[in-house]
Amino acid sequence: xxxxxxxxxxxxxxxxxxxxxxxxxxxxxxxxxxxxxxxxxxxxxxxxxxxxxxxxxxxxxxxxxxxxxxxxxxxxxxxxxxxxxxxxxxxxxxxxxxxxxxxxxxxxxxxxxxxxxxxxxxxxxxxxxxxxxxxxxxxxxxxxxxxxxxxxxxxxxxxxxxxxxxxxxxxxxxxxxxxxxxxxxxxxxxxxxxxxxxxxxxxxxxxxxxxxxxxxxxxxxxxxxxxxxxxxxxxxxxxxxxxxxxxxxxxxxxxxxxxxxxxxxxxxxxxxxxxxxxxxxxxxxxxxxxxxxxxxxxxxxxxxxxxxxxxxxxxxxxxxxxxxxxxxxxxxxxxxxxxxxxxxxxxxxxxxxxxxxxxxxxxxxxxxxxxxxxxxxxxxxxxxxxxx
Numbered sequence: 053x054x055x056x057x058x059x060x061x062x063x064x065x066x067x068x069x070x071x072x073x074x075x076x077x078x079x080x081x082x083x084x085x086x087x088x089x090x091x092x093x094x095x096x097x098x099x100x101x102x103x104x105x106x107x108x109x110x111x112x113x114x115x116x117x118x119x120x121x122x123x124x125x126x127x128x129x130x131x132x133x134x135x136x137x138x139x140x141x142x143x144x145x146x147x148x149x150x151x152x153x154x155x156x157x158x159x160x161x162x163x164x165x166x167x168x169x170x171x172x173x174x175x176x177x178x179x180x181x182x183x184x185x186x187x188x189x190x191x192x193x194x195x196x197x198x199x200x201x202x203x204x205x206x207x208x209x210x211x212x213x214x215x216x217x218x219x220x221x222x223x224x225x226x227x228x229x230x231x232x233x234x235x236x237x238x239x240x241x242x243x244x245x246x247x248x249x250x251x252x253x254x255x256x257x258x259x260x261x262x263x264x265x266x267x268x269x270x271x272x273x274x275x276x277x278x279x280x281x282x283x284x285x286x287x288x289x290x291x292x293x294x295x296x297x298x299x300x301x302x303x304x305x306x307x308x309x310x311x312x313x314x315x316x317x318x319x320x321x322x323x324x325x326x327x328x329x330x331x332x333x334x335x336x337x338x339x340x341x342x343x344x345x346x347x348x349x350x351x352x353x354x355x356x357x358x359x360x361x362x363x364x365x366x367x368x369x370x371x372x373x374x375x376x377x378x379x380x381x382x383x384x385x386x387x388x389x390x391x392x393x394x395x396x397x398x399x400x401x402x403x404x405x406x407x408x409x410x411x412x413x414x415x416x417x418x419x420x421x422x423x424x425x426x427x428x429x430x431x432x433x434x435x436x437x438x439x440x
Contacts (some may be wrong), residue, residue, distance in 0.1 A: 076224055076429060080150050081115040082198055084433040087143040091214075091439045094162040094190075096137030100146060101174065102155035102196075108173045115147030123169035130167040130174060148433070149362070153197050159215060159437060160191035163283045167332030177268075179212070179258070180273040188260050192267075194219055194435055205435075207232035208411040209305055209401050212438035213242055214267040218436045221427035230423040231409050238404035239440040240269060253396060255279040271397050272345035272413070285341040285369065288393040293318050295339050302379045305360035307419075314361055334358040336365065344369045345395065347414040367418035370395040383419045 088096055100111040109119040110133045116117045122128065137159060138144040148155070156176075158165060166185040168175040173272060177186040192215035196205040205219045216239050220230035235241070243265050248253045256269040256279060274280030295301075301316035303325065314325040314333060325334040334357065336350060343349035347366040353359035368374035372394035373382050382388075389399035399410025402421070409423045416422045427433075 056252045058408055060245045066173070078150055078198070078200060078202055078280060081147040082150070082203060082430055082433060083145050084148050084157070084403060084435065085143050085145045086157075087434060087436045088140050089439055090140055090161075090437045092140055092161060095339045096437070097158075097160045097164045098135040098144070098146070099158040099160075099165065099167075100148070100155065101134070101158070101176075102152040104149070104152055104196070108324055111146075111152065113144075113220040115149045117149050117152065120169055122173070123171040123173065125170060126220050126424060127168035127170050127175050132162050135226050144315075148196070148198050151199050155198065157192045157196065157435065158191060160189055161215070163189045163194055165189060165191055166235065172193060179189040180269050180277040183275075187258070187339075188262060188266070190260075190266050191215065192217065196433075202426060203430045203433055204424060204426045205433055206422060207422040209398075209413050210270060210414055210416075211273050212267045212269050213382045213401055214396075216438045217440050218434075219417065219423070219425055219440055220434045220436075221425045221430050222432045222434075223427050224431045226431070231405075231407055232439060234408040235404050236308075237407055241270055241404050243402075246397070249396060252280045252284070254398065254406070255271075263283055268397065270341070270345070270413070271362075271395065275342055275345065285339075288391075289338050289344070289369065290376070292369070293321065293323055295375040296323055299378055301374075303361050303364050303381075304379065305357075305364045305381070306363060316361075323412070327357075334361050336362070339366075339369070345413065353415070356397045363415045364420050366413070366415045370398060370413045370416075381418050382399040385421065 065317055065434055074242045078303050089262065104117050107119040111117050111119050114136045117321065165177055166351055178184050179187045185327060194205060194217060195208050205221055207217055207219050216234045218232040220228055232387060236265045243257055246257055246268050256271060256274045257265060257269050259265050271280045275282060290292055296318040303316060304310055306312050314327055316323050316325045323336045327333050341352040343351045344366060351362050351366045353362040369382045371388040372391040373387055377387065396415055401410040401412050409421055411422050
């Protein structure tokens, strides 16, 4: 909440108080409407999960949070906490309690999802894992956090692409932010373009026995499923690291601090970064394909300068700009994914979004290319299951 501003005038003029408009605190329960314009006749099942007060749990339609209990090793089936979703052409409004972090809203068509419990937590669907009981269910999810800073809501493709859905948030003043809308026929185009790429890219598609194309796995999950090469990025990474033996790489990771920059040079196979005072602040050995696709391992990103540089490197590798554009990050989307070795899953999903935004990999928010809405003063939110 904004603070009142006080302006002290001279003693003779007295004291004048100027008040800026006070931002209302976010409501304790935020209405979130799920609208179904999918065109499908299947029943829809909704689930709302998250963390509150350090405990994982679920939320019912009226916004009541209940912590999970009764987990075991091996995992045991979770109770059915599904919320009946809207039929095609209808909508259903749920309530989201404030201070729910790490939230997910799952939506499944026809079949209910199968969850299980371990001590203190939930085993969530992982259809790329062998034996996962949700492998042949059509489902997806949105991710959100709702607290005193407002609502953050995104559609994510970090694990897979499946059910097209748009996300939006409306402020107390009535302004609406929206993202995640596919172009006309976009879902089929995403599947078709992976099929046309062939090789490991086409192996990321999973089709149910009745012919329903359920999902395209993100290649990071394709690795886990044994469907994608673990050496895909190896030659490109090696070439990029070699480039900076003779050419300096400049990383300006803080967009609002353009003078805070780091210079990278490769020596002994390690890409080392110094600050403007010449002090070494970070060093990166060549990351593996898994590191690149997950933005983890040798590209792990702690919340400091090392992490800021790492995020920039990971985004540049996925977008195929590292080794070619020597100031990172870059913000011209027309320069992304233009080379043979790139995260083509991310490229295809971005190309089929109306606004070009998606979460094709973990650090797709570098440069604000992610499909996220943030509303600090929300009145309501909405997820639309769009036509497919």
